[in-house]
Amino acid sequence: MTMREKIEEAAARYPDQRSAIMPALLIAQKEHGHLPGPLLEEVADILGVERIWVYELATFYTLFHTEPVGMFHLQLCDNISCMLCGSEDLLKHLETVLGIKRGDTTPDGLFTLSTVECLGACEMAPVMQVGDDYHGNLNVARINALLDSLRATVGRVASVEHASTRPPGE
Amino acid sequence: MFEPVLLKNIDAPDGHLLSTFEAGGGYRALAKALREYTPDEVVELVKRSNLRGRGGAGFSTGMKWSFVPKQTGKPKYLCCNADEGEPGTFKDRIIMERDPHQLVEGLAVSAYAIRAKTAYVYIRGEYVTAIRRLEQAIAEAHEKGYLGTGILGSDFNFAIHIHCGAGAYICGEETAMLESLEGKRAQPRLKPPFPAVAGLYASPTVINNVETLACVPHIVTRGPDWFRGIGPDKSPGPKLYCLSGQVHKPGLYELPMGIPLRELVEDHAGGPLPGRKIKAVIPGGVSAPVIPERGLDVGMDFDSLAAAGSMLGSAGVVVIDDSTCMVKVATRIIEFFHHESCGKCTPCREGLNWVVKVLRRIEAGDGAPGDLEQLDMLCKGIFGNTFCALGDGAAMGLQGRTRAFPR
Ligand SMILES: Cc1cc2nc3c(=O)[nH]c(=O)nc-3n(C[C@H](O)[C@H](O)[C@H](O)COP(=O)(O)O)c2cc1C
Ligand code: SF4
Ligand code: FES
Numbered sequence: 001m002t003m004r005e006k007i008e009e010a011a012a013r014y015p016d017q018r019s020a021i022m023p024a025l026l027i028a029q030k031e032h033g034h035l036p037g038p039l040l041e042e043v044a045d046i047l048g049v050e051r052i053w054v055y056e057l058a059t060f061y062t063l064f065h066t067e068p069v070g071m072f073h074l075q076l077c078d079n080i081s082c083m084l085c086g087s088e089d090l091l092k093h094l095e096t097v098l099g100i101k102r103g104d105t106t107p108d109g110l111f112t113l114s115t116v117e118c119l120g121a122c123e124m125a126p127v128m129q130v131g132d133d134y135h136g137n138l139n140v141a142r143i144n145a146l147l148d149s150l151r152a153t154v155g156r157v158a159s160v161e162h163a164s165t166r167p168p169g170e
Numbered sequence: 171m172f173e174p175v176l177l178k179n180i181d182a183p184d185g186h187l188l189s190t191f192e193a194g195g196g197y198r199a200l201a202k203a204l205r206e207y208t209p210d211e212v213v214e215l216v217k218r219s220n221l222r223g224r225g226g227a228g229f230s231t232g233m234k235w236s237f238v239p240k241q242t243g244k245p246k247y248l249c250c251n252a253d254e255g256e257p258g259t260f261k262d263r264i265i266m267e268r269d270p271h272q273l274v275e276g277l278a279v280s281a282y283a284i285r286a287k288t289a290y291v292y293i294r295g296e297y298v299t300a301i302r303r304l305e306q307a308i309a310e311a312h313e314k315g316y317l318g319t320g321i322l323g324s325d326f327n328f329a330i331h332i333h334c335g336a337g338a339y340i341c342g343e344e345t346a347m348l349e350s351l352e353g354k355r356a357q358p359r360l361k362p363p364f365p366a367v368a369g370l371y372a373s374p375t376v377i378n379n380v381e382t383l384a385c386v387p388h389i390v391t392r393g394p395d396w397f398r399g400i401g402p403d404k405s406p407g408p409k410l411y412c413l414s415g416q417v418h419k420p421g422l423y424e425l426p427m428g429i430p431l432r433e434l435v436e437d438h439a440g441g442p443l444p445g446r447k448i449k450a451v452i453p454g455g456v457s458a459p460v461i462p463e464r465g466l467d468v469g470m471d472f473d474s475l476a477a478a479g480s481m482l483g484s485a486g487v488v489v490i491d492d493s494t495c496m497v498k499v500a501t502r503i504i505e506f507f508h509h510e511s512c513g514k515c516t517p518c519r520e521g522l523n524w525v526v527k528v529l530r531r532i533e534a535g536d537g538a539p540g541d542l543e544q545l546d547m548l549c550k551g552i553f554g555n556t557f558c559a560l561g562d563g564a565a566m567g568l569q570g571r572t573r574a575f576p577r
Contacts, residue, residue, distance in 0.1 A: 016352065016371060018353035018354070019333075025336070026334055053354075056354075057336075057355065061336030061338050062336070064336055078502075080257050080415070080456055080502055081415045081420075083502055084414075084415040084416050084490060117255070117339065117506055117509065118255065118256075118259075120263050120296065121260055122415070123260055129296060132299075133298075
């Protein structure tokens, strides 16, 4: 399905097109990684709604990114239960090993580091969300292993792409 | 021994599948409701059960449903509040991930009762697994005729749609949620009109929490007297408690309403971490004032906690031990509210800003005489003067913490 088709399918769930702006922005962000201005305008045009309505939502809700983020968005919870279970030390550790401050992206574009409010998974505090996945009961060793496995997936993606672009017979 | 009902399937490896749910008696409540009761009789059952909303405010569910006008030309809507943003709370996520059909059946029975044909489940966008599982459950239920048109041979038609949130705590406030569903910024609405009269698209709308809806099929199957027989009569039923923080066995526990907080923390959740002592417990998410160790004998129900100056809220029970500084806890919580303030009204937007400044100064060791008085004054300026309960919750929580730990 194209982005337009996905958005139109989502819009059919509501009696009013304006309600479909949020789902449409989630779809658009999933496809493009973030939401630059022209994409917001495209969403508005697909739904036939005012552009300002779309801008308004893209800037109000924190899950929408109008700026690019790294390939892996590390979202460490630092709310109450995670704080009580040591998230502050994990933040310091991440800042040290990645060489960036929270809110920043590594120069190679791999990791963006953020802190977020409660992820609703406090039973496994401290918790970090990476992409769609939750990683809980974290400590320094687990964070290191997680970063390694994320880097390894990039290696795999790159080598698969490389293999498929190689001419046959080589 | 108390027999869990809400978490019955929670450890089943395929608890999210229809086959598991049906094998455990699933969708029998829906069949029973459609066959044996009129919509009004279902409302009556729920009223008689004394079920009170599990989203935080503890309002009578049957009463809320009975405010929906019967004769209007407009469609009626059921909205499920699955935004679960209150720090310390994770019960709705676990229901949706591990036993999503329980919610689907709860939605269907409740929609029948209020004569709604459409429900929207507003789930926070971070809950990717829960969203997938619920989507799958809805599709399975459709295929089997538990949703759709002419459900189980009756003339009841009903569809469920999922609406993903995009990261704003305020969307959990019911009128802000309606604004968000209508594609606007999530800022609370003035009440009245109440949603039951003019809610989503200005139509009669009921908003209920995931756990509230999950209780409904059990009330239909086992009867209101069974429900009322568990815990205090005015605040009864099985209840999900979310245990987290500095405690030995964090996790989700299903136990009767009204269980003493001490028993919950010390017996069920295994007490403090080795070598530590409990200093205080937040009983119902961070909007609920903290309870110092000496107060732990309070019962975990709406009325007992209110009488103790706190609240059951979302039953997010956060345990704090003697290695932790209470000023730090207070600062972190107020920073949360400040960050999540929607900015619509001045006392909350500006007041919390000042509270954060004073608290950060105290935490840094630069407290000055008069700081506590100033915090108290700021809280009084916020409490009761804000548009929605976010500001109240922030002020009430802080006043509770300064009362319990005045240092
Ligand atoms: C700031 C704020 C946040 C809230 N967040 C939630 C939430 O995440 N989930 C929820 O069910 N109720 C939340 N509520 C309560 C809802 O407004 C509403 O009372 C509840 O969803 C009604 O459902 P119930 O009667 O089944 O409890 C919140 C209220 C406020 C003021
Ligand atoms: S109290 Fe805070 S969150 Fe509620 S409407 Fe006012 S500014 Fe918004
Ligand atoms: S406080 Fe971190 S997941 Fe809830």
